[in-house]
Structures are given as structure tokens and as C-alpha cells.
């Protein structure tokens with residue numbers, strides 16, 4: 001009897017072995033690790049009912065948890081905690097456990113502290129959004145310190161948004177390795193230094209937004225001339241200087257070009273007339289000299305043209321009368337002479 005029972009127990013143990021094995025596979029490790037991270041987070045409405053499903057009693061349904069999506073092999077592929085009023089850090093997030101993560105979105109929360117360099121472990125990431133909320137001041141992430149150079153290991157990144165934080169390094173040249181990037185936003189931080197020339201490798205960029213930082217240096221021809229897919233280039237509110245490269249005229253997909261509130265000097269390049277899809281051209285608050293190029297009259301899609309607060313001279317070109325979509329034309333605080341061209345009378349939307 002005694003022996004039988006022991007054998008029975010032994011058999012029970014054997015049949016439990018596969019179970020024990022499953023508990024050591026990745027999905028459970030991932031679940032436990034997410035709970036550990038969650039326990040270090042807080043929310044203005046704690047406990048955040050939104051994350052109730054993240055619990056030890058619910059370990060086996062990881063793929064059904066709020067804000068989580070999985071691959072076919074039941075490992076986590078997406079974490080989307082955007083706009084959940086969460087306060088916390090990434091200190092306890094175990095990056096090495098999530099090699100198949102493709103989407104990581106923490107935007108619009110109250111995260112703070114550094115972006116750990118272990119983020120380079122997320123080598124499948126296509127979307128990384130750690131941005132603060134750009135529209136609601138109170139709901140800001142405050143990631144601080146440097147952009148880790150390991151970001152260059154995220155070779156499949158397409159969307160990178162680190163805007164509206166307190167990052168204060170220069171851009172690591174390794175970012176130029178992320179050649180699949182289409183959307184790059186680093187706006188509204190304290191980033192500084194010159195743009196690394198390696199960014200010229202980002203040939204797929206559609207949107208580049210670096211506004212409201214402390215960047216310096218020139219926008220060199222070699223930097224911009226590969227960015228031929230760009231639709232939106234926002235470099236405003238920095239300390240960029242030197243002349244505006246004529247090569248910007250190569251970016252023929254551009255619809256939005258904002259270079260205002262910088263230290264740009266020299267003339268407005270004629271080549272801007274090549275940007276026939278342009279809707280918005282903002283060059284105000286710089287030190288631009290010379291005449292307004294006639295060629296701007298070729299920008300027939302232009303809706304907003306602001307060249308104010310520069311040192312422009314000469315007359316207002318007749319050709320501006322061809323900008324029939326124009327809604328706003330700002331030329332104040334320059335040294336322009338002569339009469340307002342009659343052709344402007346045709347701009348009925350102004």
C-alpha cells in the first residue's frame with residue numbers, strides 16, 4: 001500500500017514535469033517580468049484598473065492582457081500603455097526578455113529617468129514612442145539624460161518619437177544606422193550639438209522633426225541631399241546657422257519646411273522654387289539677406305509664406321501673384337522697398 005502510494009505520487013510528479021517545463025518558457029517569464037515592472041509603476045488613479053489583467057492569477061493569459069499583443073508563438077509583440085496617466089521609470093523593465101517586441105508605446109504618461117541602454121536588446125522594434133503629450137502640458141513624460149547610442153541597434157525602427165521629454169545629449173551618430181526610419185521626432189527636448197553626418201544615411205525619412213532644442217551648426221549639403229522622400233522638415237527653434245543649402249531644392253516631396261527662429265544667414269536659395277508641393281514655408285526670425293527669389297512664384301501649392309524678421313532687401317517679386325493658394329503672407333521687419341505688386345491683388349484667399 002505504502003509502495004503503491006509512493007509510485008502513484010511518483011507518477012503524479014512525472015506527469016507534472018511538462019508543466020514545470022512550461023513555467024520556464026518565455027511567455028511566463030515575460031508575464032512575471034511585466035508584473036514586476038507594473039508593481040513599480042503608479043497612476044493618478046491607483047490601482048490603475050486599466051492594468052488589472054496584469055496579475056499573477058492571470059499569468060497564463062498574457063496575450064489577453066490589457067495593452068499587450070502577441071506573436072503567433074505567444075510571446076509579447078506589442079506593449080501600448082499610451083495615455084494611461086502612469087508615473088514610473090524603465091528601471092525594472094527587463095529588455096532582454098522581449099526580443100520579439102515590435103511596438104513599444106509609452107506616450108502621454110509621466111515616465112521619468114533615463115532611457116536604459118539595454119533598449120538596444122529590442123532588436124525587432126519598428127515603433128518606439130516615448131513622447132510626452134505635445135498638446136497637454138501637464139501630461140508629460142520626462143525621460144532625461146542622453147539618447148543611448150545603443151538605439152543604433154534597432155535596425156528595423158520605422159517610427160521613433162522621443163519628443164517632449166528632457167533629453168539633453170547630442171544625437172548619437174549610431175542613429176544613422178537605423179536606415180528604415182521613416183518618422184523621426186526628437187522635438188522639444190534639450191538636445192544639443194551638431195547633427196551627425198551619419199543621418200545622411202536615413203534615406204527613407206518622410207518626417208524629420210527636431211524643433212525646439214539647442215542644436216547648432218550648419219545643415220550641410222551632404223546631410224540633406226539623401227533625404228529625397230521627406231515631406232516634412234522641421235528644424236525651427238534651434239541655433240542652426242550658416243546658409244540654407246541650395247540642396248534643399250532636391251527634396252521635391254517637401255510639403256512643410258520650417259526653419260524659423262534659428263541663426264541662418266546668407267540668401268534664400270533660388271532652388272526652393274523646385275519644391276512644387278510646398279504648402280508651408282517658414283523662414284522668419286533669421287538673418288537672411290538679399291532679395292526674395294523670383295522662383296518662389298513657382299510654389300503654386302503654397303498656403304503660408306513667412307519671411308518676416310530678416311534682413312531681406314529689394315522689391316517684392318511680381319511672381320508672388322501666382323501663389324493663388326496663399327492664405328498668409330508675412331514679410332514684415334525686413335528692408336524691402338518699392339510698391340506692393342498689383343499681382344498680389346489676385347490672391348483672393350489672402
Ligand SMILES: *[C@@H]1O[C@H](CO)[C@@H](O)[C@H](O)[C@H]1NC(C)=O
Nearest residue numbers: 058059060061062063064065
Ligand atoms: C483570450 O480571450 C479570448 C476571448 O476574449 C478567449 O477565447 C481566450 O480563451 C482567451 N485566452 C486566454 C489564454 O485567456
Ligand SMILES: *[C@@H]1O[C@H](CO)[C@@H](O)[C@H](O)[C@H]1NC(C)=O
Nearest residue numbers: 026071072073075076099100
Ligand atoms: C520570437 O519569434 C520567433 C518567430 O516568431 C520565435 O520562433 C521565437 O521563439 C520567439 N522568441 C522569443 C524569445 O519569444
Ligand SMILES: *[C@@H]1O[C@H](CO)[C@@H](O)[C@H](O)[C@H]1NC(C)=O
Nearest residue numbers: 082105107127128129159161
Ligand atoms: C502611440 O500611441 C498614441 C496614442 O494612442 C498614438 O497617437 C501614437 O500614434 C502612437 N505612436 C506611434 C509611433 O504609433
Ligand SMILES: *[C@@H]1O[C@H](CO)[C@@H](O)[C@H](O)[C@H]1NC(C)=O
Nearest residue numbers: 095096117118119120121150
Ligand atoms: C541587453 O540587456 C542587458 C541587460 O539587461 C545588457 O547587459 C546588454 O548589453 C543588452 N544588450 C544589448 C544588445 O543592448
Ligand SMILES: *[C@@H]1O[C@H](CO)[C@@H](O)[C@H](O)[C@H]1NC(C)=O
Nearest residue numbers: 144145146166167168169190
Ligand atoms: C543631463 O541630464 C541629466 C539628468 O537629468 C543630468 O544628470 C546631467 O547633468 C545633464 N547633462 C547635461 C550636459 O546637461
Ligand SMILES: *[C@@H]1O[C@H](CO)[C@@H](O)[C@H](O)[C@H]1NC(C)=O
Nearest residue numbers: 154155156157177178179180
Ligand atoms: C527595412 O525594411 C525592409 C522592408 O520594409 C526590410 O526588407 C529590411 O530588412 C529592413 N532593413 C532593416 C535594416 O531592417
Ligand SMILES: *[C@@H]1O[C@H](CO)[C@@H](O)[C@H](O)[C@H]1NC(C)=O
Nearest residue numbers: 200201203221222223225226
Ligand atoms: C547617401 O547615403 C549613402 C549610403 O546610404 C552614403 O554612402 C552617401 O554618402 C550619402 N550621400 C551623402 C551626400 O551623404
Ligand SMILES: *[C@@H]1O[C@H](CO)[C@@H](O)[C@H](O)[C@H]1NC(C)=O
Nearest residue numbers: 246247248249250251271274
Ligand atoms: C531645380 O530645378 C532646376 C530645373 O527646374 C534644375 O536645373 C536645378 O538643378 C534644380 N536645383 C536643385 C537644387 O534641385
Ligand SMILES: *[C@@H]1O[C@H](CO)[C@@H](O)[C@H](O)[C@H]1NC(C)=O
Nearest residue numbers: 321322341342343344345346
Ligand atoms: C490676375 O490673374 C489673371 C487671370 O488669372 C491674369 O490674367 C492677370 O494677369 C493677373 N493679374 C496680375 C496683376 O497678375
